Amino acid sequence: MNISDLAHQQLPPHWFASLKEEFYKPYWLELKEFVLQRSVLNSIIYPPEELLFAAFGHTDLPDVRVVIVGQDPYHSRDQANGLCFSVAGKQAIPPSLRNIFAELHNDLGISPRSHGCLKAWARQGVFLVNTVLTVEEKDPGSHAKRGWESFTDKAIETISSECSAVVFMLWGAYAEKKSLLIDESKHLILRASHPSPLSAYRGFLGCQHFSLANDFLQSSEYPPINWQLDSNTNGSPQIALAL
Numbered sequence: 313m314n315i316s317d318l319a320h321q322q323l324p325p326h327w328f329a330s331l332k333e334e335f336y337k338p339y340w341l342e343l344k345e346f347v348l349q350r351s352v353l354n355s356i357i358y359p360p361e362e363l364l365f366a367a368f369g370h371t372d373l374p375d376v377r378v379v380i381v382g383q384d385p386y387h388s389r390d391q392a393n394g395l396c397f398s399v400a401g402k403q404a405i406p407p408s409l410r411n412i413f414a415e416l417h418n419d420l421g422i423s424p425r426s427h428g429c430l431k432a433w434a435r436q437g438v439f440l441v442n443t444v445l446t447v448e449e450k451d452p453g454s455h456a457k458r459g460w461e462s463f464t465d466k467a468i469e470t471i472s473s474e475c476s477a478v479v480f481m482l483w484g485a486y487a488e489k490k491s492l493l494i495d496e497s498k499h500l501i502l503r504a505s506h507p508s509p510l511s512a513y514r515g516f517l518g519c520q521h522f523s524l525a526n527d528f529l530q531s532s533e534y535p536p537i538n539w540q541l542d543s544n545t546n547g548s549p550q551i552a553l554a555l
Contacts, residue, residue: 313347313350313351313446314348315347316335316340319331322362322365322368323368324372324373327368330373331470340459343459346455346459347446347458350448357446358385358389358449359392359394359446364394364446365445366393367395367396367434370434370435371434371438371439373470373475374475375437376439376475377436377437377477377529377537378438379439379468379471379481380397380438380481381396381441381442381480381481381482382396382443382487383444384445384446384447385445386399387450387451387452387454388450391403393431394445397507398430398431398440399428400429401427405427405428408509410424412507414517415517415518416522416539418517420539422539424541427541433537436538438537441468442464443460443461443464444460444464445463446460468494472493472494475499476498477500477529478499478500479525479528480502481502481525482503483503483505484506484508487506502521502524504516522537522539
């Protein structure tokens, strides 16, 4: 897996123009070598390489209206699809995403679908970015502190400087640290606990971030996000909320 080649292939024009200087910095060259060597050693790396920069590909820089920050990709087979909290269409919905859907229901009355693919949000301008873009199978955090954080920090800084009136949803202590990269005089930062079952009841459930985001966007003369996901292709029934 050559992350430089994939970045050139997958980043849309505005993102590439804003981030291209990163590809010559020492941290990137070290990260590139690390991921390449892990690939050579036959480590199974997620997401699949064609989805590595999916968050950027679905939401080019001028289109970003909301940012949701995750940590690293899911580390089980066929789950990670390059968007934080999102899973491939037929995969079981992870606990944190179930709590996100529960808060959507509490906040806006939106019933969850039977799938957890969040591409529909991304295509409306919701930048669903993990701070670390790769992980090895069954080894969470295995690619943390190798350089991805510098790259995604630059992406967040770029959104803050080049976009206007963006909503940043920072869930949990790890994500909240990214507030230092954001100009709060021109953007809205929404903070809450992480939606994990271990912490959701400490402030995530009941936070109303989805309606607050839409209120802010509309007050800034941008269209609201339609948080309702499309039905999945096999017509499965909606999932029940069980917390």
